[in-house]
């Protein structure tokens with residue numbers, strides 16, 4: 001499986017992907033850099049994984065996708081629970097199982113570590129992501145009004161048991 005821990009050198013590729021996936025509400029470079037540094041320094045508390053395309057494959061032309069990654073998953077551990085903070089797959093590689101593989105590896109880690117629950121927030125209007133997470137065993141447990149900006153939108157709160 002081409003999933004590995006993200007390295008400092010993946011920053012450009014992760015920024016390109018977050019901008020394509022989330023547009024105006026994408027993470028800033030500074031936040032992404034802090035998360036990467038935390039994941040490298042404290043891998044038990046902060047997770048940042050990328051799906052690196054096998055040699056010779058490209059998720060998108062190199063000028064758009066500088067590092068050749070097809071997806072990433074970013075999560076943090078809070079007590080015995082984890083929160084998925086960001087998950088994105090390059091548009092040309094969506095609906096090919098990349099997101100399922102990233103989340104599947106993360107759920108295996110959660111089971112091995114004995115974590116209890118996995119939480120996440122998703123834009124109420126993000127039908128693709130909501131369908132994806134429902135299919136992965138997540139359930140809705142609430143809603144946070146006007147949580148997102150650019151554009152303003154409610155967040156759906158979703159969770160599932162880790163075991």
Ligand SMILES: CC(C)(COP(=O)(O)OP(=O)(O)OC[C@H]1O[C@@H](n2cnc3c(N)ncnc32)[C@H](O)[C@@H]1OP(=O)(O)O)[C@@H](O)C(=O)NCCC(=O)NCCS
Nearest residue numbers: 021087088089094095096097098099100128129131132135
């Ligand atoms: C949500 C996302 C990560 C899914 O990744 P992916 O690699 O395309 O997902 P998979 O190929 O593993 O899809 C698994 C299943 O999820 C559901 N699904 C995924 N994308 C879907 C879509 N656009 N519409 C409806 N269902 C979808 C389907 O049931 C799919 O199975 P199928 O293709 O056999 O029908 C991806 O669409 C993405 O990066 N979106 C932009 C960023 C984002 O919204 N991230 C989530 C918020 S943090």
